[in-house]
Amino acid sequence: MTQQISLGRLLAKNHGTVVIEDLNVSGMMANHKLAKAIADMSFFEFRRQLTYKCELYGSKLVVVDRWFPSSKTCSNCGTKKETLTLDERVFECSECGFSLDRDLNAAINLSRVVS
Numbered sequence: 038m039t040q041q042i043s044l045g046r047l048l049a050k051n052h053g054t055v056v057i058e059d060l061n062v063s064g065m066m067a068n069h070k071l072a073k074a075i076a077d078m079s080f081f082e083f084r085r086q087l088t089y090k091c092e093l094y095g096s097k098l099v100v101v102d103r104w105f106p107s108s109k110t111c112s113n114c115g116t117k118k119e120t121l122t123l124d125e126r127v128f129e130c131s132e133c134g135f136s137l138d139r140d141l142n143a144a145i146n147l148s149r150v151v152s
């Protein structure tokens with residue numbers, strides 16, 4: 038928890054705009070593989086803290102719709118994959134051959150929502 042709070046402060050303090058995904062937490066809790074990870078992450082608490090910190094430091098918090106295909110979209114050419122399993126930690130585009138860490142690829146796509 039302490040780590041999450043400082044992460045929220047770090048994000049809010051050093052970035053003019055912070056983008057997070059509005060995760061479908063209740064839906065994900067039904068998936069046993071994800072339930073523990075979500076519970077540990079305490080997304081709602083993290084979001085609450087982040088909202089507070091953004092207000093404190095004058096940053097803009099953007100919450101992206103949970104259906105935005107941030108993980109499935111190629112950040113290089115924009116092609117959207119039909120499927121992307123949770124085991125696929127590296128995004129590999131079949132169209133342009135682009136390859137990048139899954140979370141980094143998603144983060145780039147999210148950053149474009151507000152730029």
Ligand SMILES: [Zn+2]
Binds near residue numbers: 113114116131132135
């Ligand atoms: Zn591509």
